[in-house]
Amino acid sequence: xxxxxxxxxxxxxxxxxxxxxxxxxxxxxxxxxxxxxxxxxxxxxxxxxxxxxxxxxxxxxxxxxxxxxxxxxxxxxxxxxxxxxxxxxxxxxxxxxxxxxxxxxxxxxxxxxxxxxxxxxxxxxxxxxxxxxxxxxxxxxxxxxxxxxxxxxxxxxxxxxxxxxxxxxxxxxxxxxxxxxxxxxxxxxxxxxxxxxxxxxxxxxxxxxxxxxxxxxxxxxxxxxxxxxxxxxxxxxxxxxxxxxxxxxxxxxxxxxxxxxxxxxxxxxxxxxxxxxxxxxxxxxxxxxxxxxxxxxxxxxxxxxxxxxxxxxxxxxxxxxxxxxxxxxxxxxxxxxxxxxxxxxxxxxxxxxxxxxxxxxxxxxxxxxxxxxxxxxxxxxxxxxxxxxxxxxxxxxxxxxxxxxxxxxxxxxxxxxxxxxxxxxxxxxxxxxxxxxxxxxxxxxxxxxxxxxxxxxxxxxxxxxxxxxxxxxxxxxxxxxxxxxxxxxxxxxxxxxxxxxxxx
Numbered sequence: 001x002x003x004x005x006x007x008x009x010x011x012x013x014x015x016x017x018x019x020x021x022x023x024x025x026x027x028x029x030x031x032x033x034x035x036x037x038x039x040x041x042x043x044x045x046x047x048x049x050x051x052x053x054x055x056x057x058x059x060x061x062x063x064x065x066x067x068x069x070x071x072x073x074x075x076x077x078x079x080x081x082x083x084x085x086x087x088x089x090x091x092x093x094x095x096x097x098x099x100x101x102x103x104x105x106x107x108x109x110x111x112x113x114x115x116x117x118x119x120x121x122x123x124x125x126x127x128x129x130x131x132x133x134x135x136x137x138x139x140x141x142x143x144x145x146x147x148x149x150x151x152x153x154x155x156x157x158x159x160x161x162x163x164x165x166x167x168x169x170x171x172x173x174x175x176x177x178x179x180x181x182x183x184x185x186x187x188x189x190x191x192x193x194x195x196x197x198x199x200x201x202x203x204x205x206x207x208x209x210x211x212x213x214x215x216x217x218x219x220x221x222x223x224x225x226x227x228x229x230x231x232x233x234x235x236x237x238x239x240x241x242x243x244x245x246x247x248x249x250x251x252x253x254x255x256x257x258x259x260x261x262x263x264x265x266x267x268x269x270x271x272x273x274x275x276x277x278x279x280x281x282x283x284x285x286x287x288x289x290x291x292x293x294x295x296x297x298x299x300x301x302x303x304x305x306x307x308x309x310x311x312x313x314x315x316x317x318x319x320x321x322x323x324x325x326x327x328x329x330x331x332x333x334x335x336x337x338x339x340x341x342x343x344x345x346x347x348x349x350x351x352x353x354x355x356x357x358x359x360x361x362x363x364x365x366x367x368x369x370x371x372x373x374x375x376x377x378x379x380x381x382x383x384x385x386x387x388x389x390x391x392x393x394x395x396x397x398x399x400x401x402x403x404x405x406x407x408x409x410x411x412x413x414x415x416x417x418x419x420x421x422x423x424x425x426x427x428x429x430x431x432x433x434x435x436x437x438x439x440x441x442x443x444x445x446x447x448x449x450x451x452x453x454x455x456x457x458x459x460x461x462x463x464x465x466x467x468x469x470x471x472x473x474x475x476x477x478x479x480x481x482x483x484x485x486x487x488x489x490x491x492x493x494x495x496x497x498x499x500x501x502x503x504x
Contacts, residue, residue: 027051027095030155031143032273035102036162038141038193040109040277041085043313048077048275050155051095058094061104070095085190103164105139107191108184109278110385112142112177113207113270114285115259116200117321117370117377122178123171126372131178132167140165140185142173145197145272149206149257149264153271162193174198176321179378180282180385187386195276197269202259203288204299207270210263212306216298220504225262228252260288274310280317280389281307282381286341287323287369293340293500300344301351319356319384320345322489324364324371327474333434333442335499338474342490343498346400356384359398362487366475380486395419395484399453401491404468410458411435411465411493412450420483421452432478433457435465440496442469455480467494 029049039045047059051070059066059078066078087105092098112118122128143162148154163169170178174196185192199206205213205221214222235241235249259265289296304318322345323338342361349357358380365371387396397417405412415422424430430447435457445459445468457468471478471490480488 025052026097027055027057027093027099028156029093029099029101030272031157031160032195032276033091033093033101034143034161036141036164037091037101037104037143038109038162038191039080039083039104039106040193040279041106041190042082043277044079044082045277046077046079046275047091047093048075049093050074051076055095059092060094061091062089087191105141105191105193107139107193108188109193109195109276110177110181110184111278111281112174112180112194112196112198113281114198114283114321115202115288116198117287117324117374118174118176118196118198118282118284119200120175120370120374121171122173122175122374124370124372125175125374127375128171132170135165135167135170137165137182137185139191140178140181140194141191142177142181142194142196144172144174145195145269147199147259148268149259149261150268151210151261151263153267154269156272157269175374176284176377176381177282179375180381181378183379183382184385184390187382187392188390195273195278197273198284199259199265199269201288202265202285204285204296204303205262206259206265208263208299208303209266209306209310212302213262216302218295218299218504221295222262224504228255232256270307274307275312278311278313278316280319280385282385283318283320284377285320286345287326290323290337290341291500292503293337293344294498294502295500295504296341296344297347301348304348304352304355315352315354317354317356317385317389318352319358319381320348321358321360321377321381322346324360325362325475326364326366326369328366329475329477330473333444333469333472336473337498337500339472339476339490339492340498340500342471343492346489346491349400354388356388356397357489358384359487359489361471361476361478361490364475383486395482395486398486398489399480399482400489401470401493404493406465407456409463409465410456411468413455413457413468413493415453415455415488418453418482419486422449422455422488423481423483424449425479425481427479430455430480432471432476432480434469434472435459435462436467436469436494437462437464438466440467440494442467442472449480467492467496469493 070076091101383396435445469492
């Protein structure tokens, strides 16, 4: 019964997809291969598709030609030889039919993924009117993917096509992706391709192969969904359900096709272009997992590692945006699930190689989970890529807590990645710090920058301080930056159990 339901969901999307069960007859390509596409420079790039079993397929571009045959399932793939940046080229694929893909550029390709703050479009962001005036940039391109959640891989999304940046198309670009790509394109002076597949409200687990989640031991997470899947199967078997049963059945069907079910987006969206040649990925997500921040400490690195494993391009750079400030400000220091999610994101810096974090604790809007300032977000992500991947000598990492030392009723904090010293913005003294003794009761603290890269913290209410926290709230009031105007990363020196511990 459950298999029948799954097949029904797939059938519902058949008008926009090419699935493995469809009669092939002709050579087919997933939609990532289309007019105006960008190929990754200086590496072999895989091209794949479907044809009749045993059918001979020839792929050619820029003077190179590759031949193969479709296997007994009709799947085929070739690897293009490495090419330098440039173009335009024509990519030709020939079998029983011929496909010609025009205006193909070679440059740098980045995945732009996550939830709504990555999905947020330029037309809804600050300075859209200004950016539109200068948007004639044929070397900057993006493809947008639809929101599809299923448990079986989708081969292609035929209505998703590459866009060339222009005043007419700019409004449909991911704003974070655009500002990131614009910085790279202007600096590197080569074509930039952005593969945008974000889905608003999506949970991290929806982006991960279900087998990987199971292998990692997240049984509680999977059991919760398995229980709903069983309930769906049982309700679907009732021939004449009551109104209450029908309402529950309809709700479950929506949930099963949504953006939180494990592997739904992995199969419905990501698999259609997973393996396409890329340089790296940028990611803006976490809001939907904030209530399970401790779990995110494992889920997020698992997602990155599983992507890297399946992409087959080694430990490609993966840069994410730490959650912005949001919701109302608090009068007193306390626990916060959003602070714990930011902590989980920061911990991933130590869990995996070749990763980076853009801190935007100063960019958010308390009244809106979607801050309109996407320029600073894209710029800070671009700093990471330009410094770490392209070798430019610029500041890229926000200052980050390193160690603490107790001195005469005060705590002196040391930091890594301080470029040009620390400074307090707007007012003379640092704000956003709290301190507690062994009783774990935090109070607001006074703070002072010393020696340019250390901060002294104390409170007359805590004679023997044991721990310090900075920016530990959903919407903290903070003001510490380094000389490159990169904000200090929110942190805590303690490891006392948080409010999201144990949640699955």
